[in-house]
C-alpha cells in the first residue's frame with residue numbers, strides 16, 4: 001500500500017521531466033541592432049549546451065549578410081579592439097554568450113536594412129555537425145529574457 005503511490009509518483013515525475021526536457025542545444029536572447037544595408041550589423045545570442053558533451057560553435061550564416069563572423073572583443077590599455085575567432089567553446093552543461101561585451105556576431109555586408117521589429121534568420125553550425133536555426137529580433141536593447 002505504501003509502495004504503489006511512490007511508484008506512481010516516480011512514473012509521473014519522469015514523464016513530466018521527459019516532457020519538459022530542454023532542446024539539446026538551446027538558443028535564447030537572440031537579437032540584433034538597427035543597421036543600414038551595405039554596412040555591418042551585429043548579432044547577439046546565448047547558446048546553452050544540454051547535450052552532456054562538449055561542443056563548439058564553428059560557423060554562423062544568414063541570408064541577411066554576405067557572411068557572418070564571430071568576433072571577440074577585448075580592452076587593452078583602455079582601447080577596445082576586436083578580432084575574428086573560428087571557434088567558440090561550448091562546454092558540456094555550459095553555455096556560450098554572444099553579447100555587447102565579449103563575443104559577438106558581425107553581420108558583414110548586410111543585404112538589407114535592419115529596422116526595429118525586423119527578424120533576421122541565422123543558422124548556427126556546431127563542431128559536432130549539429131545545425132540550429134534562430135531568429136535575431138532587431139531592437140535597440142537586449143530582450144528581457
Ligand SMILES: [Cu+2]
Pocket residue numbers: 071082104105106
Ligand atoms: Cu566585431
